[in-house]
Amino acid sequence: MKILTTVKRVTDPNMKIKINADATGVVTDGVEYQMNSFDEYGVEEAIVLKENHGGEVVVVSVGPSAATKELRTAMAMGADRAILVETDEKLDSDAVARVLAEVIRKEEPDIVVMGKQAVDSDRNQAGQLLAAYLDWPQATFAFSLEVADGWATVGREVDGGTSTKRVKLPAVVTADLRLNEPRYASLPGIMKAKRKPLDTMTPDDLGVDVAPKVKVLKYEAPEERAAGEIVEDLDALIGKLRDEARVL
Amino acid sequence: MSIIDASLTEAQKILQETARRFAREEILPHSHEWEEAGEFPRELYEKAGSIGLLGVGFPEELGGVGGGALEILMSIEGLMEGMTTGVTVGLGSHQIALPPVVEFGSDPLRRRIVDEVLRGEKIAALAITEPGAGSDVAGITTRATRRDDGSYRINGAKTFITSGVRADYLTVLTRTSDDKHGGLTFFVVERDREGLSISKPLKKTGWWSSDTAELGFDDVVVPEENRLGAEGTGFLALMKNFQLERLALAGYGYTTAALALRLARENVEERRAFGRPLKGFQVLRHRLADMATKTLAARVLTFEVARAIDRGESCFEEVAMAKNLTAETAVAVTYDAVQIFGGAGYMRETVVERLSRDARLLPIGGGTQEIMKEIISRQMGLV
Numbered sequence: 001m002k003i004l005t006t007v008k009r010v011t012d013p014n015m016k017i018k019i020n021a022d023a024t025g026v027v028t029d030g031v032e033y034q035m036n037s038f039d040e041y042g043v044e045e046a047i048v049l050k051e052n053h054g055g056e057v058v059v060v061s062v063g064p065s066a067a068t069k070e071l072r073t074a075m076a077m078g079a080d081r082a083i084l085v086e087t088d089e090k091l092d093s094d095a096v097a098r099v100l101a102e103v104i105r106k107e108e109p110d111i112v113v114m115g116k117q118a119v120d121s122d123r124n125q126a127g128q129l130l131a132a133y134l135d136w137p138q139a140t141f142a143f144s145l146e147v148a149d150g151w152a153t154v155g156r157e158v159d160g161g162t163s164t165k166r167v168k169l170p171a172v173v174t175a176d177l178r179l180n181e182p183r184y185a186s187l188p189g190i191m192k193a194k195r196k197p198l199d200t201m202t203p204d205d206l207g208v209d210v211a212p213k214v215k216v217l218k219y220e221a222p223e224e225r226a227a228g229e230i231v232e233d234l235d236a237l238i239g240k241l242r243d244e245a246r247v248l
Numbered sequence: 249m250s251i252i253d254a255s256l257t258e259a260q261k262i263l264q265e266t267a268r269r270f271a272r273e274e275i276l277p278h279s280h281e282w283e284e285a286g287e288f289p290r291e292l293y294e295k296a297g298s299i300g301l302l303g304v305g306f307p308e309e310l311g312g313v314g315g316g317a318l319e320i321l322m323s324i325e326g327l328m329e330g331m332t333t334g335v336t337v338g339l340g341s342h343q344i345a346l347p348p349v350v351e352f353g354s355d356p357l358r359r360r361i362v363d364e365v366l367r368g369e370k371i372a373a374l375a376i377t378e379p380g381a382g383s384d385v386a387g388i389t390t391r392a393t394r395r396d397d398g399s400y401r402i403n404g405a406k407t408f409i410t411s412g413v414r415a416d417y418l419t420v421l422t423r424t425s426d427d428k429h430g431g432l433t434f435f436v437v438e439r440d441r442e443g444l445s446i447s448k449p450l451k452k453t454g455w456w457s458s459d460t461a462e463l464g465f466d467d468v469v470v471p472e473e474n475r476l477g478a479e480g481t482g483f484l485a486l487m488k489n490f491q492l493e494r495l496a497l498a499g500y501g502y503t504t505a506a507l508a509l510r511l512a513r514e515n516v517e518e519r520r521a522f523g524r525p526l527k528g529f530q531v532l533r534h535r536l537a538d539m540a541t542k543t544l545a546a547r548v549l550t551f552e553v554a555r556a557i558d559r560g561e562s563c564f565e566e567v568a569m570a571k572n573l574t575a576e577t578a579v580a581v582t583y584d585a586v587q588i589f590g591g592a593g594y595m596r597e598t599v600v601e602r603l604s605r606d607a608r609l610l611p612i613g614g615g616t617q618e619i620m621k622e623i624i625s626r627q628m629g630l631v
Binding site for chain 1: 253258259261262263265266268269271298299300301304305313314315514518
């Protein structure tokens, strides 16, 4: 079984980000980068699939040359080889999906498992768009994944509970937080990852025009929320919800 | 701090990130609880061992993962994101206990203990300091006497031993003859040896989650196999060991400063007084600028010393300089961070409070500030 997974290089979500002076992005001076947290679940699931079914895990990133670090991290976790589609442009989700679609047409994996969204832009679109461009079935927000006989059974987190979906492979599955517990990139794994193959190409090589369809007008910090309050008991809570929040 | 980070290799960055992720997921959520409890769970050693974190700096053939001084710094930088020096030094006590075993130990002994310590199944600690001999290491009186069958009988006492309460293996410096420097010899003593007594954890100013013990040796007998190197090689082994110990302490120093700086900066950006954010006060901005400058200088020197060690250069006095500069920086920057936090900085829930207590050991442990200055001034030809 050939499994393809993706990683995005994002700013460290534990650091406080600041919007730059002209509101065109965030301040990147002194910012550290790491693998998108949701992608850790995708990479882990890809490795688990390989462990259970055999085969190969290919990890793909679309981003700057420095994203080789995130690809090597995925290989240190257990992915077999990596592809970097190198670009310094800020791609919108649609461009990312079209780039990935071209890689996938070449690689012909049996399944794509990727993070449901990136923790920097939180757009939650690339997986869905990718499935549409490939004309493949999709199962998003997975908390469980079973593969057998050419079908994937995916437990999904949906509004108000969970649902189960069966999709015929090849398909795109996007990972939610309860799917697994991502392993660490072990130290011996880091040493091995140095010797695993990493191919680099560009969107041009793939024939994809990455000019953005979405124009970002400006970045704004969300309004600050007032501090929460701990109430004495249930009656006090109901009173506050009724009289102050007016939601009851 | 990007001027250093840019020079790191990809593998070094991934190592740092792995350690950081480990610290954020496995240490940080429990750090307050473990600090108050005065210890962290033993399983943490196994968790760290299972991903190879304890094997950094040790050869692969003995169960390590390779890497040198710079890699050790990377693992320290990552682990310190758990915001507790106690856990970091507790997990790292083998980094100072095992090198004499690796370098001078007999093959059967190395095979028996190194691998299981690096896997986190057993804990190793280094025992040098005595109630009557700290900085004056050649003044130790714990004695190992050779017996007719080749085994040794050890008598004496050790104190301030990091991880000593829980250690399975103790790397113990003893005196095997009266020759001041040439009469010192290291032995490994297993915790279940008859005659070994281990105290309750000592109460300390900082490093709370790391256990510290006093040890008593009353006719403790160990086989010849447990001797590290020939008799009289202890001083040499100790000097070699000090190099990495002091480098690691320098690592704790600048990371402690960096954490305090980060927290103080957030505080200054968020907190308001007299109707404006604290960063609106030039005196505080300049204080932060000084803190950032000192912290970077401390890190840069430590990195350069680590690179020199990895090139195989002897840099005993530069390590001493790095140790002193980082320790002074940690003490000064954590002091400033507490000052910026004000009353909150004096409360036990506040991380800068913990950092300021943890920092205080740095000019004392692993060779005091004064001993470091002796080393440096001797190298300058002043003694």
